[in-house]
Amino acid sequence: MAETQSSGPPTGGIAPYRELTPAAVVFGVLIGIVMTAAFVYIGLKLGFTLPGSTVAAILGFAVLRGVLRRGSIIENNINQTVASGVNNASSGIVFTLPALFLLSATNTDITVEPLPAILAAIGGSFLGVAVIIPLRKQMIEFERLRFPSGIAVASLLKSPGAGAQQAKLLIGGALIATLIHVLANFHILPHEIDVGGPIGLPVYFPLAIYVSFASVGAGLLSGKGGLPFVLGGVLAWWVISPSVVLTEWVPTAAALGFSDAPAGYDGWSAGTVYGEMLRPMGIGVLVGGALAGVFASLPALKSALKSLSQAAKAGSSGGSDELSPTILYMGIGGAIVILFGAAMLSSGSISVVQGIGIALVGTVWLALAGLVVAQATGMTDISPLSGMSLIGVTLMFFMSDGNAVASIVLGVSVCIGIGQCADMMSDLKSGHLVGAIPRKQQIAQFAVGWIGVPVAVGVLFLLWGDGGGFGPSNPELSAPQGAALAGVIDSLGQGAAPLDKYAGGLAIGLGLGVFPIAGLGVLVGLAMYLPFSITLTYGIGCLTSIALGRKLGDAWIGSTLVPVAAGFIIGEALTNLGATLIQLAVG
Amino acid sequence: MKYLGILILAIGVGLCAAFGARLSDGMYEQTRLGGQIALLEAQTDKAWADYCAAREAAKLEQGECAPPEEADDPPADTPLEAAEDGAEAAVEDEAAQTPTYDEALAAEKAALAGVAPNAEGLSGPPAQARGRWLEARTALVEPRAQKASTPLPGPETRLAGWFELSGMPFLGGLALIVIGAVLGRRAAKAELSGDSKSGDDTRVDFGVAVADLAQKLRALADRAAALDAPTPAQRKEVQAEIEALQLTRFGPIVEARYQLQNRIGLAGFAHVFGPLSGAERWLNRSWSTLADEHWPETRTSLARSAEQMAEAAAALAEELKQAG
Structure with missing residues (x-):
């Protein structure tokens, strides 16, 4: 499978340029497997995993460049693509499948079979990589989305050739981020600096700064392109949130039966605004914004597919760099078949017609949600993966007549596929910046994307043991995301889907799609979906970048700000990785 | 008109989101x-x-x-x-x-x-x-x-209950979003086509800029092809030239892409920007291979970059001719 030489004239006795080499693939797979096992464990313990692409780039760079003293810039990019492609399964599985284990502990009718879950996850993984084929052109070449982590990874990969000054800036940025993150982890600095509380602002009018230099770095790299996201956050949290509280659309203390507001009332009202109103509506806006984006870019997408197809036939200069759209069509067809098989295997009560419906709707949703997550990541570096997966599970729940097993198994597929889209796109952005050939990156990801699935599922079975190996009753491995999903499945059984908020949000997102700023709906939806402190910190980065750009010019931004901001992202990822390893080591 | 559009849009989003947030x-x-x-x-x-x-x-x-x-x-x-x-x-x-x-x-x-x-x-x-x-x-x-x-309440009951309570103001807000967005579109179109009085000084003559870039890339690729074993100084010179092309030639074209999109439409834009982005990527590759000290691959990459840029220039000429 591995290719070692790019096309071109004879190299005059010099070894071919290293790109898609066995070393890059083998080390990538090994790093990916270790990351998958570790991240599944840490996901069960803490409820979140780490940014796969960045961590994979750091590890790959350390192994290939540092320890083995070999590897070209582009070979490192392939290595990182492979490692993060394998590891993508960890978050996709750890956020969804544990729910099935937990439900099986309380319901004897539910059993956890590995085969349907593995099949569904592999189907999702292939489809996730396939749908990226035409979207790469659209998002990276036409829309020019920033993908801040992609830029950070490219800066790291290019650092050996970028000169001492840029390397110093990168390392300096990383050290600052590491220092701040360590101080926050040791509670010397708070994770969030509350500015509003001390000046008397209520909790439902938040003014707090999230202590994360990675978020500042993402804002610095996004610049003015990230401003609509910040304005969306301002609208959601400084206009809508106080409005709905002051108009008493959130029950007042008196309506709750208290003569005076009891302790915790403000926090509860802010939580209600977020959990019952803004967050579900934000999910709807995200979906509507993405749909509008698809409609708006149909001519460009059509043109991209046409040129890919023509190039594949003619083998013209640009065409050989890309995978043929036939792979996309095969990926979609294959995913439908695999999802159908997984649906039928997951439960005996699924009829053939239901199975077909589930496979078709699952495939369409996966492609759309993948687009949403890739766009959101491209514009802000923040991924609404959990919200999109939640809708996926909800859809599957209704398609399967409330069958918990089928909805979770197919939810695994959706979650992995969506993650694969965002991960692949970020790697392709790094690839574009270092000059990798997209076809080789995509071939590598297709070849290894499935490997993490049996690893992640196997780790879950091992940790579950005879039962109760993880879950809310086990303080060591409480599986917070899985427990939350099990709760959602329970509440869906009682009819709790916030259809009104999703529908309202969808309409807003579609409306925003008419405005001539690409991705506006996705940015506003994301701002409603996230707590404001994250948005505000990111906004500080955007505004700083704009101010510095005006004062010092684009050249300074490229030569100085980009490596510093990349260092912020890499430093925080590195610190998280270190903290994770320490936690694993000390149990 | 641009700011009026943004203002109407913001009011619309505020109304829609607030009434959309209301619970049944x-x-x-x-x-x-x-x-x-x-x-x-x-x-x-x-x-x-x-x-x-x-x-x-x-x-x-x-x-x-x-x-x-x-x-x-x-x-x-x-x-x-x-x-x-x-x-x-x-x-x-x-x-x-x-x-x-x-x-x-x-x-x-x-x-x-x-x-x-x-x-x-x-x-x-x-x-x-x-x-x-x-x-x-x-x-x-x-x-x-x-x-x-x-x-x-079940999902349908929630939807019906919410619409009964907030449907009309929500639809009003939605109408404002659409009006604001349409005004914004018109303003953007006027601005990009040069009818606006905003005094935009970032206008790019794409025909000239793309042809010039294609020519410069071809010249660089030809010079690289003539060098079999470049000295470190020659390599450094090529690297500096690549960086200058990335920053001062590709940068402004990419930054002003909406002007081109407005002039030749989305499909035409894709026709041009496909090969143009390919040329940019091959130029990026030539930088990486130069940093890795692999001169043969640098030469190949520069040649591919020049080839794709020529394709982009031809596509642009064709699209501009069609657009009149």
């Missing part, structure tokens, strides 16, 4: 009950903690306040928690068929009866503190029964 009557009631229970539970927990502190201050055995026993298995409940859990399970079992208020109230009262008696015959501050806890716990009985007997 059924969900408002569920939220109210949930909030009441959550805050009462917080008060009950605090009263329990105060009671346990009072026991400790009175130097009494931990008794009801004893923490769960340490064990390898999942932690066991305290006797009190076990009684509470049992009662909750009973209520949940009944909730599967949504009990009537009376049934739910009876279950809640039974649960309270299980934990209410002062079996130890406490006196003094601990007894008073326990009394306050019991009072707080008793306040939970009715709201919990009410919540258990109020079915959660």
Whole structure:
């Protein structure tokens, strides 16, 4: 499978340029497997995993460049693509499948079979990589989305050739981020600096700064392109949130039966605004914004597919760099078949017609949600993966007549596929910046994307043991995301889907799609979906970048700000990785 | 017109999001009950903690306040928690068929009866503190029964209930979003086509810029092709030239891409920007291969970059001709 030489004239006795080499693939797979096992464990313990692409780039760079003293810039990019492609399964599985284990502990009718879950996850993984084929052109070449982590990874990969000054800036940025993150982890600095509380602002009018230099770095790299996201956050949290509280659309203390507001009332009202109103509506806006984006870019997408197809036939200069759209069509067809098989295997009560419906709707949703997550990541570096997966599970729940097993198994597929889209796109952005050939990156990801699935599922079975190996009753491995999903499945059984908020949000997102700023709906939806402190910190980065750009010019931004901001992202990822390893080591 | 469009859009989004956020009557009631229970539970927990502190201050055995026993298995409940859990399970079992208020109230009262008696015959501050806890716990009985007997509105009911309450102002907001967006589109179109009075000085003559870039890339590729074994100084020179092309030639074209999109349409833009981006990527590759000191690949990459840029220039000429 591995290719070692790019096309071109004879190299005059010099070894071919290293790109898609066995070393890059083998080390990538090994790093990916270790990351998958570790991240599944840490996901069960803490409820979140780490940014796969960045961590994979750091590890790959350390192994290939540092320890083995070999590897070209582009070979490192392939290595990182492979490692993060394998590891993508960890978050996709750890956020969804544990729910099935937990439900099986309380319901004897539910059993956890590995085969349907593995099949569904592999189907999702292939489809996730396939749908990226035409979207790469659209998002990276036409829309020019920033993908801040992609830029950070490219800066790291290019650092050996970028000169001492840029390397110093990168390392300096990383050290600052590491220092701040360590101080926050040791509670010397708070994770969030509350500015509003001390000046008397209520909790439902938040003014707090999230202590994360990675978020500042993402804002610095996004610049003015990230401003609509910040304005969306301002609208959601400084206009809508106080409005709905002051108009008493959130029950007042008196309506709750208290003569005076009891302790915790403000926090509860802010939580209600977020959990019952803004967050579900934000999910709807995200979906509507993405749909509008698809409609708006149909001519460009059509043109991209046409040129890919023509190039594949003619083998013209640009065409050989890309995978043929036939792979996309095969990926979609294959995913439908695999999802159908997984649906039928997951439960005996699924009829053939239901199975077909589930496979078709699952495939369409996966492609759309993948687009949403890739766009959101491209514009802000923040991924609404959990919200999109939640809708996926909800859809599957209704398609399967409330069958918990089928909805979770197919939810695994959706979650992995969506993650694969965002991960692949970020790697392709790094690839574009270092000059990798997209076809080789995509071939590598297709070849290894499935490997993490049996690893992640196997780790879950091992940790579950005879039962109760993880879950809310086990303080060591409480599986917070899985427990939350099990709760959602329970509440869906009682009819709790916030259809009104999703529908309202969808309409807003579609409306925003008419405005001539690409991705506006996705940015506003994301701002409603996230707590404001994250948005505000990111906004500080955007505004700083704009101010510095005006004062010092684009050249300074490229030569100085980009490596510093990349260092912020890499430093925080590195610190998280270190903290994770320490936690694993000390149990 | 641009700012008017943005203002109308912002008002529309605000209206839509605010009215969209409003809960239907059924969900408002569920939220109210949930909030009441959550805050009462917080008060009950605090009263329990105060009671346990009072026991400790009175130097009494931990008794009801004893923490769960340490064990390898999942932690066991305290006797009190076990009684509470049992009662909750009973209520949940009944909730599967949504009990009537009376049934739910009876279950809640039974649960309270299980934990209410002062079996130890406490006196003094601990007894008073326990009394306050019991009072707080008793306040939970009715709201919990009410919540258990109020079915959660289904998705369709929520949608219909919300629309009845907020549908019209929401649609009004949506209309404002569309009006604002259309005004914004017109303003953007005028600005990009040069009709605007905004004095935009970032206009790019794409025909000239792309042809010039294609020529410069071809010249660089030809010079590289002529060098079989470049000296470090020559390599450095090529690297500097690549960086200059990336920053000063590709940068402005990419930055001004919406002008081109406006002029030749989305499909035409894709026709040009496909090969143009390919040329940019091959130029990026030539930088990487130069940094890796692999001169043959640098030459190949520069040649590919020049080739794709020529394709982009031809595509642009064709599109501009069609656009008139």
